[in-house]
Amino acid sequence: MFGKAQNILATMTLLALASLMVGCGETAPELKLETAKAKTEHCVEPDDVMRRNHMDFIKHQRDETVHNGIRTSKYSFKACINCHIPAEKDGKPVNYLTDDHKLNPEHFCATCHAYVGVQLDCFECHSDNPAGAAPADANHGGTAHE
Amino acid sequence: MSKNNIDAYRRKFLVGTGVAAAAVTVAPGLLLRQAQAKPADEAVTDKVRWGMLIDIDNLPNGGQGVVDACKKEHGWGNETHSNDKQKTHWVRTVKVTEKLTKHSFQLPVMCQHCETAPCADVCPTGASFKRADGIVLVDKHICIGCRYCMMACPYKARSLVHEAIYDQKPDSPRGKGTVESCTMCVHRVDEGKQPACVESSGGAIVFGDLNDENSEISKVLKEKGGKQIRADLGLNTGVRYQGI
Numbered sequence: 001m002f003g004k005a006q007n008i009l010a011t012m013t014l015l016a017l018a019s020l021m022v023g024c025g026e027t028a029p030e031l032k033l034e035t036a037k038a039k040t041e042h043c044v045e046p047d048d049v050m051r052r053n054h055m056d057f058i059k060h061q062r063d064e065t066v067h068n069g070i071r072t073s074k075y076s077f078k079a080c081i082n083c084h085i086p087a088e089k090d091g092k093p094v095n096y097l098t099d100d101h102k103l104n105p106e107h108f109c110a111t112c113h114a115y116v117g118v119q120l121d122c123f124e125c126h127s128d129n130p131a132g133a134a135p136a137d138a139n140h141g142g143t144a145h146e
Numbered sequence: 147m148s149k150n151n152i153d154a155y156r157r158k159f160l161v162g163t164g165v166a167a168a169a170v171t172v173a174p175g176l177l178l179r180q181a182q183a184k185p186a187d188e189a190v191t192d193k194v195r196w197g198m199l200i201d202i203d204n205l206p207n208g209g210q211g212v213v214d215a216c217k218k219e220h221g222w223g224n225e226t227h228s229n230d231k232q233k234t235h236w237v238r239t240v241k242v243t244e245k246l247t248k249h250s251f252q253l254p255v256m257c258q259h260c261e262t263a264p265c266a267d268v269c270p271t272g273a274s275f276k277r278a279d280g281i282v283l284v285d286k287h288i289c290i291g292c293r294y295c296m297m298a299c300p301y302k303a304r305s306l307v308h309e310a311i312y313d314q315k316p317d318s319p320r321g322k323g324t325v326e327s328c329t330m331c332v333h334r335v336d337e338g339k340q341p342a343c344v345e346s347s348g349g350a351i352v353f354g355d356l357n358d359e360n361s362e363i364s365k366v367l368k369e370k371g372g373k374q375i376r377a378d379l380g381l382n383t384g385v386r387y388q389g390i
């Protein structure tokens with residue numbers, strides 16, 4: 001009697017573990033770091049500092065900008081996008097989501113966030129590319145980059 | 147937030163003492179201020195209070211041009227899944243007819259940038275706030291979408307974004323579940339430019355510093371006056387009208 005219950009328990013534990021591991025067999029999302037690497041030496045901080053602290057920099061700057069109107073370009077979210085995301089690729093803006101709403105490995109922010117599995121909330125409100133306009137009335141360069 | 151408030155308080159205090167000291171040493175006539183771009187690293191102060199004066203008699207198309215210019219600048223109103231009541235509006239035209247005389251006119255209505263803003267008063271998170279220079283904004287990073295501010299606003303100036311938004315303008319972040327309204331084109335103002343609606347109005351809207359008696363807006367207001375909508379509420383709005 002007792003042994004049977006233990007068996008059932010063991011099976012259930014195994015099943016639970018197996019269900020947790022579903023998806024682990026998939027290969028990690030592809031990392032495309034060409035744009036990032038090309039920009040490293042021009043970035044506002046060394047890349048190891050940026051990797052660890054970019055979220056704190058932009059969070060601090062966001063309060064300064066929204067509440068106090070401070071619009072310096074160091075740590076400015078818009079400046080990050082303007083530098084790291086190309087205005088377009090193959091005639092189309094580079095969006096952080098692909099057409100089937102997966103993180104787009106071609107998008108500088110999305111490529112790492114997909115790799116490490118960290119949610120990327122910024123672009124639910126912010127423009128994810130320098131143009132910020134639909135392809136039809138894209139205003140590449142010009143005023144959008146100011 | 148609380149840190150921001152403390153900073154604002156300290157700045158107010160410092161600015162207050164600074165102005166008092168300046169007034170002692172500089173003749174009053176020399177206290178001229180010009181509406182120009184502030185340095186990017188300088189915080190806004192309450193020395194300035196931005197305002198707009200809208201002359202509806204000279205506004206082409208009953209203000210429809212204002213609505214179009216605003217849409218183009220900020221990209222609102224592009225929702226595809228929201229119904230008409232849910233769709234966002236930062237500025238809308240309102241037609242008013244007097245019952246007895248049947249005299250009617252149309253005016254554009256947006257956030258009136260109240261000095262004592264009811265939205266900021268009721269907001270439970272501090273997301274609705276008035277910047278030191280009088281511009282009323284929503285900090286969408288901390289807005290929880292409760293819509294209390296929409297209920298409190300007497301001008302129906304705010305709307306909630308009901309659906310996921312893509313292809314935003316870089317200077318106008320907009321997203322699902324947050325409330326939005328006219329920002330007086332704060333991104334342009336900080337660069338020393340005029341709001342988009344003012345630029346589109348062919349001179350029918352004057353934008354400027356209400357605290358500076360030598361600014362164009364103050365001069366016109368002094369000479370010809372300008373009405374507030376729902377002046378009875380005593381909100382001391384930053385947006386004033388002529389011809390209503």
Ligand code: SF4
Nearest residue numbers: 269289290292293295
């Ligand atoms: S909807 Fe957002 S801005 Fe409005 S009261 Fe609620 S938290 Fe504040």
